[in-house]
Amino acid sequence: MLIKTSAAVDSQQRARMHQSIKTLFDAVAALPSAHLSGVTVAPSRFGSNGLFSAPSTASSSVTDNEGNASVARIPASAVLTARKIADWARDHDEPLASALSVLTADAPSSTWSSHVERVVLLAYLLRYTQPDAGVPTLPPHDRAYLDALPGPGAVLTPVSWTEHELEGLLSGLAIPTLVHAKRGRLVKEFAAVAGAFDMPLPATLADFQWVDAVFWTRVLQVPSAAHGTELAMIPILDFANHSFDPTLRWERAENGDIALVPLTSPLAPNTELFISYDMEKSNEELLFAHGFCIRGNARGLVSVPVVHPVQSLASDNPMLAARVQWAVTHAGVKLLLRVVADPATVPPEDRLDALQHMLDTPSLTLALVIALEDERDDLEAIARVDEKAPPPVDPHRLVRYLVDHARAFPDVVDRACEFVATVCSMFISNVMSVRWTPVAEEKDTVQVEARAMGVDPISGEPVVQEVAQFTARRAVVEAAQVYRDQVLETLGRVVERFVDEGDVDS
Incomplete structure (x- = not known):
């Protein structure tokens, strides 16, 4: 997702970012049914990383049973959803499972609303992104995904802006009012999530604000055979930036895999691939949820x-x-x-x-x-x-x-x-x-x-x-x-x- 990052990130940080992305690719590629040779991640002209077509397009696509060529396939096991988290917690993480029972009021997952799904995802992110938290060992692809998430300094949604930035640059506009209201809601939500655990969490309100921003800048609503739709965070795909003229679409197969299908053919090598978050997103919505605007966007x-x-x-x-x-x-x-x-x-x-x-x-x-x-x-x-x-x-x-x-x-x-x-x-x-x-x-x-x-x-x-x-x-x-x-x-x-x-x- 398009997140502006600092141009002054030092070489060591860049090296760590590069290594974490490589580790993520390797971990996801090792899963059954994975196909990632058609895509790569590289710096985007927007100042962030982006998803690109591979340097060589030869043999970089696969074809599904319906004849649709895709440049990548992300296995269902790599897709992060609230129900997957609940299943993991039940089998491997009793403290998280207990907290989720409180946060979901023990409602069956078949009845979860998108709000409940979000809370489950936030609780998971908060627990597993804290250093030295003493949590159970995650599968390599899940651990690699969390390690590759942008750090707090790289997620520039208005909730994370300083007061000088918020009030000085947007004085009189609606966004500061919306931000202050959201910050108030996050205080209450953090208290609810942290209070659902039977033990203290090594996390702060700032950490919770960060995982909320990570959630909103990466989450997609995907079809679900069992539940109609559900919220999902999809490794690799979420490097793709937004455009109102997308060159890539994604689709979910019956087995839950995510196929990345190009909208243009042939696909030139080393070309940035864009998806559309929503063809009707206004700049106000893009700025509030994702931290960027598109000049000339008159939508919404x-x-x-x-x-x-x-x-x-x-x-x-x-x-x-x-x-x-x-x-x-x-x-x-x-x-x-x-x-x-x-x-x-x-x-x-x-x-x-x-x-x-x-x-x-x-x-x-x-x-x-x-x-x-x-x-x-x-x-x-x-x-x-x-x-x-x-x-x-x-x-x-x-x-x-x-x-x-x-x-x-x-x-x-x-x-x-x-x-x-x-x-x-x-x-x-x-x-x-x-x-x-x-x-x-x-x-x-x-x-x-x-x-x-x-x-x-x-x-x-x-x-x-x-x-x-x-x-x-x-x-x-x-x-x-x-x-x-x-x-x-x-x-x-x-x-x-x-x-x-x-x-x-x-």
């Missing part, structure tokens, strides 16, 4: 927190406050706007259609609920909070009702558009209130100057109010710059889409 969503604007609107409007509370409680609405389509790709249709294209269902619901008029008796029931209220409503049914109502009352659409444009405009101003510039660069770090901006009360021109400098890792700065630029560009287009019709002051 941009999140705009609207807690403060909504609170301000509702502070002197009890009916609005009640409507919003009802939507949050019963319809799954969050105080967050998610722009899920680049406004540049939205057809120039009517304003309500534009809102439907740009926003996800909860965001559209929020905008329309806020735009309702209090005095319409037929809508008061929507906002009324009743102790005997029914279970959560169908959000799609609710939004259809609101859209149909808005079509009958154009002023509702006007107010919804005004709300969206206003909060996006406020968000842009908040982000732009801190501007930063790289002022000095070294091999793997950047000296950043951040300027807090204000407005001159006389001239109305922007002025610098405060200047601060901090050091950030180059890969972090690059990812933050791409994400910040995309957010400002996308939301600027949202504002332009409505400001031309007089919704907000320009």
